[in-house]
Amino acid sequence: MNGRLGAAGAAFTYHALHHRLNELQQLSRQGRVLLVWDESHHAASHTGNMAGANQWGLGLLALERLVRFTLALSGTPWRSDGSCLPLLRYMETTRDDGPSEDDQDTATQQHQLVPDFVYSLQEAIVDRVCRYPRVHLIDNRDIQLSTFQPKEQQRATHHYASIPHLLRHPAVSYSALLRHTEPLAHVLSLGCQRLAQLRQHDPDAAGLVVASDIAHAEDLAEHLEDLGQTVCLVTSKSPNAHARLNAFRDAQTPWIVSVGMVSEGVDIPRLRVCCYLSHVRTEQYFRQVLGRIIRREDTDDADCYLYALNEPYLRRYARRITDDLPDDLASVTLSQASRGADARRDYPGHLPDDEPDASDLPAVGENDNVYANPEITANPSSPEVQLSMGGDANHSIATDPDLAFSQAFIARLVALRLPSS
Secondary structure, rough: OOOOOOOHHHHHHHHHHOOOOHHHHHHHOHHHHHHHEHHHHOOOEOOOOOOOOOOOHHHHHHHHOOOOEEEEOOOOOOOOOOOOOOOOEEEEEEEEEEEEOOEEEEEEEEEEOOOOOOOOOOHHHHOOOEEEEEEEEEEOOOEEEEEOEEEEEEEEEEEOOOHHHOOOOOOOHHHHHHHHHHHHHHHHHHHHHHHHHHHHHHOOOOOEEOOOOOHHHHHHHHHHHHHOEEEEEEEOOOHHHHHHHHHHHHOOOOOOEOOOOOOOOOOOOOOEEEEEOOOOOOOOHHHHHOOOOEOOOOOOOOOEEEEOOOHHHHHHHHHOOOOOOOOOEEEEEEOHHHOOHHHHHHHOOOOOOOOHHHOOOOOOOOOOOOOOOOOOOOOOOOEEEEEEEEOHHHEEOHHHHHEEEOOOOOOOOOOOOOOOO
């Protein structure tokens, strides 16, 4: 893209755009330039202009003034920190917040994203561009938690009928559950069974495991190998990571395990199964991961499968997959609070509005401490917390001093209300 006859253009990463900005601005002054920026949620601008924009947003705003046309693309056009996306069109709306402390009515100014064109998941499934996503959330109806109170020198036992209810207890964290052998083994086992079925008709079909960190990824890869699976482990510390990723794309290796390298911008259409074992619980990341397995190759791969634990946020996100732009994510509040992380939406310890059905939860005792501080998590090496899943201790499998899980897991298919393919 040198401005000469026949020049077709150039592609840059957002990071490189900042370093080539002067050159690109000069070219934009000289000719009719079309600016296409993909994955637009990476850039931020709290006010739609230079004020409050991140570095990538600043580069785009500076260049957009000089280009003739702009095309912004994203499968998840929102940000978890509640900020606007630069260059996009927002409609001002007002939300009534009710009376304030001085009995004066208050209102919050919001900006609602207005897309120019939406190609929905429903349309993509009908057009055979995307597969039909089937999300299975793994849960257990018989959970027993034992805690020891040092001051009273007493051990208390609590019973729970679901993982969401268990996670309300301050002694148990979702991240801890992801690292215990029994739940992750069950999720991986279901993924392997499904992939084996798919590979009977499609020998190239593959599965993706999304881990929480590199050590976790190594453990998951080792577990898959113990199940007799061939695994490609790709992390930021892997030698020749990108070469290994490219090799996997064209190989017949059944499984790839990664942390974040296969979460966005990676196109491997033969991926059809995903085991989501990441500690990240934002809707944007969940949809990005689902996007790795949803792209169709031919007419015989109409379905894809995602397996995860029945964590409240993940269940809420699965139910909202049909919403191409959920109202609460499309709306941005331009206030001081929106300039930091949206604690209500993305804070991993806060339960979303879509809580488990009442039938899933046992009666809550006075000492269950359901609304305890979510920042308190269990120390995996502490003997003061013990957990067993399955009421009969004789049927539990001891894994370490803290946690033991039975094999009585169940899988729930989340109803997505998508059209049949």
